[in-house]
Amino acid sequence: xxxxxxxxxxxxxxxxxxxxxxxxxxxxxxxxxxxxxxxxxxxxxxxxxxxxxxxxxxxxxxxxxxxxxxxxxxxxxxxxxxxxxxxxxxxxxxxxxxxxxxxxxxxxxxxxxxxxxxxxxxxxxxxxxxxxxxxxxxxxxxxxxxxxxxxxxxxxxxxxxxxxxxxxxxxxxxxxxxxxxxxxxxxxxxxxxxxxxxxxxxxxxxxxxxxxxxxxxxxxxxxxxxxxxxxxxxxxxxxxxxxxxxxxxx
Numbered sequence: 001x002x003x004x005x006x007x008x009x010x011x012x013x014x015x016x017x018x019x020x021x022x023x024x025x026x027x028x029x030x031x032x033x034x035x036x037x038x039x040x041x042x043x044x045x046x047x048x049x050x051x052x053x054x055x056x057x058x059x060x061x062x063x064x065x066x067x068x069x070x071x072x073x074x075x076x077x078x079x080x081x082x083x084x085x086x087x088x089x090x091x092x093x094x095x096x097x098x099x100x101x102x103x104x105x106x107x108x109x110x111x112x113x114x115x116x117x118x119x120x121x122x123x124x125x126x127x128x129x130x131x132x133x134x135x136x137x138x139x140x141x142x143x144x145x146x147x148x149x150x151x152x153x154x155x156x157x158x159x160x161x162x163x164x165x166x167x168x169x170x171x172x173x174x175x176x177x178x179x180x181x182x183x184x185x186x187x188x189x190x191x192x193x194x195x196x197x198x199x200x201x202x203x204x205x206x207x208x209x210x211x212x213x214x215x216x217x218x219x220x221x222x223x224x225x226x227x228x229x230x231x232x233x234x235x236x237x238x239x240x241x242x243x244x245x246x247x248x249x250x
Contacts, residue, residue, distance in 0.1 A: 003226035003234060010187045011219035017191035018211055021198030028199075038200070045196045052189040055182065056221060063178060063228035070173065070231040071238045074113075077166045078242040080159050081106070085247050087156045091149055094142060101135040103247050110240050113170045114232045136160045178229035183222065190218050 031037065085102060088095040139160060144150035194215060201207055227236040 003223050003230065006183060006226055007219050007223035010183075010190070010222045011215060013187055014191050014194050014215045014218060015212075017195040018198045018215060021195035022203050024195075025199045025202070041196055041200070045193055048189050049193055052186065052193065055186055055189075056225075059178065059182060059186070059225045060221075060228070063225050067228045067231050067236075067238070070170070073166055073170050074238050074240070074242060077163055077170070078246040080163045080166065081243070081246040084156055084159045084163065087152050087159065088139075091142070091152045091156070095139075098135050098138045098142070099247075101133065101138055105135055106243060106247065109167060110243055112167065114237070114240055136164070173231075178226055183226070187222065194218075 081102070085099055088099045088102070136157075139153065139156055142149075142153055144153050194211065197214075198207075198211060227234050231238045
């Protein structure tokens, strides 16, 4: 389920709870909302509000950290590809076929990481880089003619191995790192909080506007957390331009 759908459902539930709270207040006897009852409601709301704030902070911190790590992996693999291309260029004309193959593998590499975009475009999402025509295979087939070329080949193989490991780490990431039960509990807590808020005072235009803005802000927070939990899809996905522009023309 997309973050937009979940955030919309969260907005609808919280708004429904807010409206229900106003309706409940109009039907409850006044002693139920004053005195000791009001104090208990206030304390209960404060407790749930604190728990909600903690969960929101933890979810945001976790998804933000995961997003930044993923972005770092993408930058790392782009830097490794650029370095590998420079090493092959220094190796000499014999490495030109390897450089061409390296460029040809950029598109399938991107599709294996940004799988949602590849699915929408009807392209394969499995990276086929282990056959006899792969850049790594061609790199291993090079025959160094001097110690310098031997050193460059060894370094290129090490960089190619690092690219492969980083690619596997990116491809193995789950499509959604946010647990749905956490979101469900969070939305239920927010619904309870806003229900008690609307029960605490008689409705008026100012209160209605403030609660409406708060409901929208809470739903936006849920949307932001879900978006950060999907680094390769949605509006806030990690861009792939760094990989597409990693290699200069031969």
